[in-house]
Amino acid sequence: MRTIIEPFRIKSVEPLRHSTAAEREQYLEQAGYNLFGIEARHILIDLLTDSGTSAMSTEQWAAVMRGDESYAGSESFFRLKRVADELTGFRHMIPTHQGRAAERILFTVMCKPGNIVPNNTHFDTTRANIEFTGARAVDLPIPEAADTQARLDFKGNLDVAALESLIAVEGPGKIPLVIVTVTNNSGGGQPVSMANLEAVQRVCARHGIPLYLDACRFAENAWFIHEREAGYGSWSPKQIAQKMFSLADGCTFSAKKDAFANIGGFLSTNDDRLAQQETNLLILTEGFPTYGGLAGRDLDAIAVGLEEVLDPDYLRYRIASTGYLGRHIADHGVPIVEPPGGHAIYIDAARMLPHIPPPQFPGQALAVELYRHAGIRSVEIGSVMFGEAARHELLRLAIPRRVYTQSHIDYVVEAILEVNARKQEIRGLEIVEEPPFLRHFSARFRQL
Numbered sequence: 001m002r003t004i005i006e007p008f009r010i011k012s013v014e015p016l017r018h019s020t021a022a023e024r025e026q027y028l029e030q031a032g033y034n035l036f037g038i039e040a041r042h043i044l045i046d047l048l049t050d051s052g053t054s055a056m057s058t059e060q061w062a063a064v065m066r067g068d069e070s071y072a073g074s075e076s077f078f079r080l081k082r083v084a085d086e087l088t089g090f091r092h093m094i095p096t097h098q099g100r101a102a103e104r105i106l107f108t109v110m111c112k113p114g115n116i117v118p119n120n121t122h123f124d125t126t127r128a129n130i131e132f133t134g135a136r137a138v139d140l141p142i143p144e145a146a147d148t149q150a151r152l153d154f155k156g157n158l159d160v161a162a163l164e165s166l167i168a169v170e171g172p173g174k175i176p177l178v179i180v181t182v183t184n185n186s187g188g189g190q191p192v193s194m195a196n197l198e199a200v201q202r203v204c205a206r207h208g209i210p211l212y213l214d215a216c217r218f219a220e221n222a223w224f225i226h227e228r229e230a231g232y233g234s235w236s237p238k239q240i241a242q243k244m245f246s247l248a249d250g251c252t253f254s255a256k257k258d259a260f261a262n263i264g265g266f267l268s269t270n271d272d273r274l275a276q277q278e279t280n281l282l283i284l285t286e287g288f289p290t291y292g293g294l295a296g297r298d299l300d301a302i303a304v305g306l307e308e309v310l311d312p313d314y315l316r317y318r319i320a321s322t323g324y325l326g327r328h329i330a331d332h333g334v335p336i337v338e339p340p341g342g343h344a345i346y347i348d349a350a351r352m353l354p355h356i357p358p359p360q361f362p363g364q365a366l367a368v369e370l371y372r373h374a375g376i377r378s379v380e381i382g383s384v385m386f387g388e389a390a391r392h393e394l395l396r397l398a399i400p401r402r403v404y405t406q407s408h409i410d411y412v413v414e415a416i417l418e419v420n421a422r423k424q425e426i427r428g429l430e431i432v433e434e435p436p437f438l439r440h441f442s443a444r445f446r447q448l
Helices: 021-030 059-065 074-090 098-111 124-132 158-172 196-205 218-228 237-246 274-286 296-308 311-328 362-374 383-389 404-422
Strands: 090-097 116-119 136-139 178-181 210-213 250-254 266-268 343-347 378-379 394-399 429-433 442-445
Touching: 021 178, 059 090, 059 116, 059 250, 059 296, 074 090, 074 266, 074 296, 090 098, 098 250, 098 266, 098 274, 098 311, 116 218, 116 311, 124 136, 124 158, 158 196, 178 196, 196 210, 196 237, 196 429, 218 311, 266 274, 274 394, 311 343, 362 383, 362 394, 362 404, 362 429, 362 442
Parallel strands: 116 136, 116 178, 178 210, 210 250
Antiparallel strands: 090 266, 250 266, 343 394, 378 394, 429 442
């Protein structure tokens, strides 16, 4: 059978409201043309992020009822720890309220002014938390990633030769850790191969530099390895994930992605001394080490989600359905980051809207127009988010897990193609108000 079907049944429904074009124009003006500022009830299809927006399963909701809300020594913590330990193999698992909390703790402990932290591509909160310590975040994607149209199986790989060169120039003493983000979110949701992880690990081990994974979408990355990398076709997603984690010294993890949870995350490490320092900081800002800023019910939901996400039937559907969106718009002339990624489709806004220069934010302009036309919310991944560090001007369509059906995605396809048909009418934007960090969350714009 060629038809992609959702490997689940719908048991509870939430109504969606169609707004009018006039209402959407009003909402845009009130929000300063920043889609983060529009109330969710005014959104028809929400592709802003796949973080914390998943639908939890019946087993997760059952686990919520088992949540142990004890302040210290919660049984929910130990249930999560057993699952995380088996999956990752790391000695220490420190729960946090979400991934960026894990990042803040990790970089506060490991980084200092003048340090350099390489990554295949840092995402927004990762870069911000590194730079807040006075360290510098350096992106080292493979050269082929510069071409959004190039079709490579593992376009998210870190450039190993560039890493060697950086270490030779700066010295290993200035590099407290190397991070590999799986999958590479800012690079188009592209996967990282096991061979690349092994090569990076060898370089790090030779120079005594810890290797960490930003493991938010580890299961999706494992499925790409299963499907595309020689020698792993007979491996289960869990076996592949376990090998990925075995190559690292620790990880940060947002459970709001590949654990289907609405909140939560953790920080893991094999270093006893670091774990103690991180736990001390956790207590100061997050909470006691057996809850880490989370309710017990959230810890239980994450534990179940970590097991469910590795189901081959789910992963096969997840990657195929994302590709369905990408291929349907690309085959009709909309330039996307090729090939389609795991959790999102990225439209190359600079290529689609060549009449809008980067200083006028083509990705943001496209996001505004897509909402204006069809009530669809997306997010810019370009000069608004990363400023001068932006490598591309992209519009990300992040697909929440187990939330939308194929008919929803068909509506998105139709809307994008209609916007593409009159793309010459789209105007650029300029920023009129912005904060010093992570400006894309709250900046205000005006249309040119």
